Amino acid sequence: MPSTRYVLLAGAAATALLATACSGAGAGGSSGGGKSINVLMVGNPQMEDIAKLTKSTFTKDTGIKVNFTVLPENELRDKVTQDIATQAGQYDVATIGAYEVPIWTKNGWLHELGSYADKDTAFDKADLLKPMVQSLSGSDGKLYALPFYGESSFLMYNKDVMKAKGVTVPEHPTWQQIADIAAEVDGAEPGMRGICLRGLAGWGELGAPLTSMVNTFGGTWFTKDWKAQVNSPAFKKATNFYVDLVRKHGEAGAAQSGFTECLNAMSQKKVAMWYDATSAAGSLEDPSASKIAGHVGYAYAPTVKTKSSGWLWSWAWAMPKTTKNADAASKFMLWASSKKYEKLVGDKLGWARVPAGKRASTYEVPEYQKAAGSFGDITLKSIEGADPADPGVQPRPTVGVQYVAIPEFQDLGTKVTQEISAAIAGKTSVDKALDDGQKLAEAVAKNYQK
Template identity: 70%
Template sequence: MSKKLAAIAAGLLAFTAGCSGAGSTSSGGGDSSDTTITALMVGNPQMEDIQKLTADNFTKQTGITVKFTILPENELRDKVTQDVANQGGQYDVATVGAYEVPIWAKNGWLHEVSTQAAADASYDVNDLIKPMVSSLSGEDGKMYAAPFYGESSFLMYNKELFEAKGLTMPEKPTWAQVADFAAKLDDKSKGVSGICLRGLPGWGELFAPLTTVVNTYGGTWFEKDWTAKVDSPEFKEATNFYVNLLKQHGQPGAPQSGFTECLNTFGQGKAAMWYDATSAAGTLEDPNASKVAGKVGYAYAPVNKTEYSGWLWTWAWAMPKTTKKADAAWKFISWATSKDYEKLVGEKLGWSRVPSGKRTSTYSIPEYKESAKAFADVTLGSIEHADPTNPGVQPRPALGVQFVGIPEFADLGTKVSQEVSAAIAGSTTVDKALADGQKQADDVAKKYK
């Protein structure tokens, strides 16, 4: 993380000051022996699975009841940021990501979990995949959240549609090849789009995939000296490419499509390709949840000027410092991120649905290897090649592949994404969107120069 982060540690507080956050003292109450904890989590399939399994397993084993709140990604980010940054104390555990954890650890907002993890031999902390541990660690080297699942990004494609057109997907496609495939596979008369991509505003929605495109096209949000480059030719070229691809061959309602919407679209066979999180594969290969199970091919994230371009992310369980139930919270976190939980998911819900990408041992489980054989190798390869220190063609001032590891980026990325989403909808232009974004990025850069 940038050395100058300390100077702007209050930046996230400034961002949330205008939000209607909880200003009261902790609503959790009680002490570490209490038998009910509150959990806030993002509404992804892996989280919906744990909600189904908790009462009959974790609660039955420990006597601890977990009250879940599940929200869509953008709403989750707003809610957890308000609660943690404003010391609201409403939740004992929450799903947070690789962007938030180092910043919030620096601000003293999270409990470190390395001590508990190391003290429990059965937890086997050394089994956790190293890039995931690093992304959830503070400057002191301690983990401040435990990874629930880890991911990079890759290209998913419908093999039946490709075969019908006599097309072959390379293992490492370029974006030019992807655009060509999308044009050939787009069949609006049959309700099939050439590709599905996120167009929903949000720094973690639209700009997660789009920033990886910017990186591989030679662009960046900021150069090493904090010069903002949002209106640079490379950033413009990448954004125009993305916007035009969606407008010409993307799914209906693209400006309102995030991860969940594209998962449904592709899973219903209504898109020939989808570039997004590697964690989507488990759901796509589940015949109970997907019409394309067994029909999906997986390729590395498309590139232009770089060798790889996949992002690095983990949804992880963290304990806000405001919780008064840290012991019970850790019991839940350790269970949710354990080898035993992965085995439980595999046996109860299907091995393709295991929340993978966090433990090395997962890839040695025979049942998982069989169920995940179509995507496991590309997933691991994508995670291993993701480089948050050097994701593009020039040095960066802060960590992050699909984000810039500074508190201000949540606000900056979201505001610029709103303009780019409007360009996808046809109500503005990419040039205007990025010109406005450049001004906002210049304001952020002034704090660091």
């Protein structure tokens, strides 16, 4: 992932981002009249689905044309930050997450969306899961993004492989148990590796599963009083464990593997296990895209010192203050996060592919219960069990399970994971990567120690 510059109030950082944004090409300004909107979104399966369904449904019903720009996660984060933070105004809607919302609302970059949801009785805002609402609200308690889907993290495994090897995966495994199982099933089928773990640099790629592992190993990026801990014993132990596991039993080309690559590896029977987002289950259970549909087992996120370790995230629709098409944009977002849209996906594409994890009612739909019988309950419990305020063994200076909720983390997390990805590729050592990362973290910490 390219180094992502996040706008700080400090002039130097703001100037750097502005220069980056001005040099890039965009999708063009929004069309006038509110009949055409530009939507920037991450290229995950759920977003690919909505891009296919919109024209024949939403556009047909409303007359509003939706121009989608779909990018890989790392590129999306760069582009959306550039557009919204610099007030470029190229997009009317963008997918962002729990990390961005509280920071960007303080800067006045986003439209408040709760009032739009309140006016649409069919939307049923009260049905949204409480963790999603809390994570997408500003300090004023207002909702600034509408969840498209929500997720935690868990372990996914090939039940046929485990059965053939006589291996039982615990419902609540430890990381050592997972490492032992990965060694046991490595090579169980020709070309199959034991586990897939993200190795692609990026605070939201490699950084997400790694930080959740650091938490449960007893580590943290910063102590409550802002002392950097990147090369502390617990952080180092977790990172060595992660890197060793993926180097010994992980997927081929691990240093370039993110969510999308691991999804493909798991669904095509190239790996026996995968620790990642709960939202991946719908794709793994889709027989049109997965060779292991109906043969996947699920277990809670592995732990060491904590009772749970699953992260909390939502890809959500946000509306920049710069849009000139607020009415049309809000109509699209309300539709995209509605019960009606979930039913559309269920009827057209299969109920396992519904963008779930955001509404309580989803888990009461008989068709969804049947399609998601193997993963629905564990997904919901993982989301409800995630604790962004207390994800580890020590007090934290701010919230976040798989990230640190400060503007500087986007750059810090990316730079540190670039070095760790290099360690996975065998180009550097974990010790050097973390020692270099410690210096970067200490520089960030000074801003808050004052």
